[in-house]
Amino acid sequence: MSLEFSADARQKIAALCERYPTKKPVVMAALHLAQKEHGQLSDDALRLVARTLDLPYAHVYGVATFYTMYRREPGGKQTIRMCTNISCMLRDGYAVLEAFERKLGLKRGESNAEFSLVEEECIAACANAPCAVVGTRYLLDIQPGDVGKLVDELRAHPHPESEVV
């Protein structure tokens, strides 16, 4: 199925093309936009980006599969990126991740319609470990017992990653 960008996305891409000497550097932003508008970077979404920027499909595929935030499969509305790297691990980050798994009924790396749960590498909030990032919201100094309340808060006030794209 041939996909299209919204008028807003087309306008954003056109404005970004003015910022670089060629269209190629806009591929990352265009992939973020395609993921926002089509939920995942399906083959058709990659073709849309390739067509929009006059790039070979293979190039767009290569970029989309190199970076971890691009998703080839469907994901939840919100993504909880829970750090377990050294600073978080030292303060029981794995216990927090397991608490998220229990609360959401998801294993790390899995998604349902509502949430994706990602075991993330360091998110640069180490002084407040264990920590997670959900869109523009940081969850800091998390204790395993806080997780239920935090998920309820996110349900009430969602922070989808697409918010800033």
Place this chain on the structure above:
Amino acid sequence: MPADRNTRVVTGRFGDEAAKRIASYEASGGYSALRKALAMRPEDITAEVKASNLRGRGGAGFATGVKWGFVPKDAKTVHLVCNADESEPGTCKDRELMYWDPHLLIEGMIIAAHALRAVHNYIYIRGEMMREYAVLQRAVAEAYERGYLGKNVAGTGNECHLTVHRGAGAYICGEETALLNSLEGLRGQPRLKPPFPAIKGLFSNPTIVNNVETLMNVPAIVDKGGAWFAELGAGRSGGTRILCVSGHVNKPGVFELPLTITTRQLIDEVCGGVWKGRKVKAVIPGGVSMPPLDETELDVPIEFDALQTDERIKPVMVREGQQFDLGGGRALRTMAGSGGVVVMDDTTDIPRALWRIMKFFAHESCGQCTPCREGTGWLEKVSRRVAEGNGKPDDVDLLASIAHGIAGNTICALGDAAAWPMLGFLTKFRADFEAKIKKVKAA
């Protein structure tokens, strides 16, 4: 005057939510250094930065003014790129800096762009930093509206553009040539050097890549002079240093401190000591790429040169009787790196901590060079079986041998970044690994 613990060069606006708006920033003296800089000749700004002894805060500690001086004098098109891809585990300063004071970064970049005669400039921000991306986008828009960016910078006729380019998740893009490839719309794989970016960088043009904290020091250098900044520091390092302390201390945090502070003072006097009344087992002084310190090595200043040369810090060994050679017979002790200080108390399971670090590098290897792609995978696998109590008698030597096979044999420093902590932990905490392996055998 040397800096004391109350000196604030780049963190003065921390905690003030209003400061990130341009009106408030201007009201507290913001953009006045830019006006002064625009009246200066570009080469005079570079000379001032050279005199300041400002050293790169991203990890390498290279002299910023010297780097700027590498751009060929007859270059037609030059770019300035801010590396805001902070992702070295244990490091959490650039994210805070951008959140609290985005205009200080923008002002520093416009000044640096003037010094470099750079017109089209970029901030490459890590994809996961969505809140900071939004803050920066708004601040850049404000700077355009106020005429600090655009075709006529502050009425001088100079042209300066700034674009915030968002990444999408890849530690390797903090390596400057991988960052440039990513900015060009490619997979983020490092380039062979030379040519260095200052000669051939973004879009094949001379390019200077500087860290967030580095660029945020520039307005104060222009405002108060390079000599003032040099005097704040110690030895060949000017200014203050932001240290991010995490792990087993009572008060973790992000602190702007004098370069003379030692690891012990940092832990005991700034961070309220080790938590739960325990003692220090190990400290990573500058992000997980750096070899650790043990309890006897904490009285050296956390400063670029001291950590590399002070003989109170033991050299990293490849095996008994063979020091790791940094080249020319130079010993590897440790380095100040990115300012990420990770403290581990005396109950820490060191093999498990090291496994987690190796898991990170195995995940983040870009796959381009065989020693790193394969080697980091094996470091992760073998260190995991040791950590899980399934180690084999020769595993400690095997880990050292794999790490030594990676170091120095890859295009970029990620290979070294995995090898150095591996060899460093094995040098200083070998008994912890052997005890785990022996336990298995006895059982």
